[in-house]
Amino acid sequence: MGWFNADDYWWSRLIIERGVAVIYLCAFLAAARQNRALIGTHGLTPVPRYLAYRSFRQAPTLFQLRYTDRLAAGVAWTGVLLAAALAVGAADLVPLPVAMAGWLVLWALYLSIVNVGQLWYGFGWESLLLETGFLVVFLGNDHVAPPVVTLWLLRWLLFRVEFGAGLIKMRGDSCWRDLTCLYYHHETQPMPGPLSWWFHHLPRPLHRVEVAANHVAQLIVPFGLFAPQPVATWAAAVVIVTQLWLILSGNFAWLNWLALLAGFAAVDPSRVLPAHLLTHPATGAAPVWFQVAVLGCAAAVAVLSYYPVLNLLSRRQRMNQSYNHFHLVNSYGAFGVVGRTRYEVVIEGTMDRQLTDATVWHEYRFKGKPGAVGRLPRQWAPYHLRLDWLMWFAALSPSYADPWFRPLLHRLLTGDPATLRLLGANPFRDHPPRYVRARLYHYRFTTFTELRHEHAWWHREPAGLFHPATTLDRHVRHR
Known part of the structure; x- marks a missing residue:
């Protein structure tokens, strides 16, 4: 690994990019199938009425120029098609600038939907998808090695997701501190899954162990993401396993899937894959303009991290907070309070x-x-x-x-x-x-x-x- 190129991480990049493209596909498909009834011209909370009182600065979206249900459907289905193309590897078949433009268009299209989505899009995973999707723009394709800087930015994102979630729990409901929250959570979560009934009926001592393990996974393990290898890989593995456990226990849209994918930014493939699978396509040196773009992205993330860091340190921590209308470098967290009924x-x-x-x-x-x-x-x-x-x-x-x-x-x-x-x-x-x-x-x-x-x-x-x-x-x- 050089100062800029992480040649050994091409498998990690492949998993992250293809996975994020699949999540984009799900998000745009949901928009195409649901938004006409929810926010369409005659929807429950219509976009035209919402935008009538908001400027482009307040709600940056393509729909500031014009909104019709047909145009909105076109944006959503364009996102579906572009995401599908990127999911099957189209970005690796085109020059680097074209690949970056494809990811950027995908991000801009989804930002346009989120910024008119109102309460229907008021979930933390919307901002998480936009932030992750923006970072993926700077991961490159098979023409260049994965940039070390972007991989670290993805680790920083995952750290905020995990550590923020851990802190909001410890500062919130007392059941997280006395290890009893899972007596209730699987039953009272927003949308249980097919295994939630079984998770709910696990022995109560095991529920307490689950909560204690969650605290370790969210409050201690994330620091290992910034440690040298192989510690970073071990920390990422804990995060990935934890996210898989959450995926099995309930339906939380793409929140857990994105956290899982970001974990691969810390996984060193040479430590988990056999040698014959590590052969990677020949990549050239990253062009200067690409290096400048990546470093510019890192500088922007560093500046925009000011408020999220303050939020992490605050006793009045807020969860799922965006500090700009582009949903970049956000605060995350969930279930500070767990319902009992x-x-x-x-x-x-x-x-x-x-x-x-x-x-x-x-x-x-x-x-x-x-x-x-x-x-x-x-x-x-x-x-x-x-x-x-x-x-x-x-x-x-x-x-x-x-x-x-x-x-x-x-x-x-x-x-x-x-x-x-x-x-x-x-x-x-x-x-x-x-x-x-x-x-x-x-x-x-x-x-x-x-x-x-x-x-x-x-x-x-x-x-x-x-x-x-x-x-x-x-x-x-x-x-």
Whole structure:
């Protein structure tokens, strides 16, 4: 490894670049399939209304020039195609400047979506994808060796992700300090996966060991990413294994996948791969302009790291905070507070003309969030179901749903096709319902005995009314 070239890390670069391209593909695919209903011209929180009060400086996006649903779909599907091309190695077949331009276009397109995405895009992994995607621009392709500087920038990013998450836990909920958070987390997390029921029922002493191991992995191990080899590889391996454990235990979109990929920036392939796999394509010396670009990126990251470092040192640490509208060099963290009980909002509709105690209500099913008690949670990550996630926040507090929940009910009353495509099952295929309402339920995982006898993964009990029954006319008057 020279001062600039990390010749032995070409396998690491290949994994990072191809992996990030796949994550981009998932993100753009989610935008193409969901955004028309969420933020389209007639969506729940329309982009034109949002941009009417924001300048380019406040929201840098291509859509400042013009927004239509067709243009937005074109941006999303262009991102899908470009990401797919990069995922199969197109960047290595073109000159270095073209490859860098491809990654930069991908970043700019996704930035344009995030900056009009409003609360639907208010997740830490959006900023993480943009920051990681921007650094990948400076990883090069097969025409040059991976730059040492960019690999270190990726390690710095991973350090902030892990150490920030560890600190937010220790400074937050007391259950992280007394090692009991995993008594609840697998059951109350936003979107459980197919193995979450089993994780929840692990012995409690093992849960305490998991939490203690998490503290080690997030508060101690990240410092090893900056140590000489082979310590850096060992530290990265711990991070990668930890992220795989999190991937198995729940659905967190592409958060864990990006952290896992960044870990490969610290993995020395010569220490984990057999010699016959280490032969790498011939690479030339990095051109001067590329070296200048990489060093310029490093200087920008150093300057922009000021506020994230202050945030890490602050007792009032904020998680998932961006300090600029380009989402570069952010603060990260999650689950500073862990819920002890799970509530779900269940939306129901009926065709009855008059509501009585005998009215039969039919539930709308969502794709990812818990609903039917006999339905095993599905694996969706790294794909992201945005409405399902916001429904989880709505169950925590109705204020989360203020901007979009009534419009959602209105779309259901009108049978809006784009909105219905966001759902898993529509009980009113022939005609929209006359009334809709939303009820709140307390959910918990069943026990082993209940699963065996009732064939149900969840048990639920009514916990009140979330939104009263409304008709189309009443809903229009409320608005």
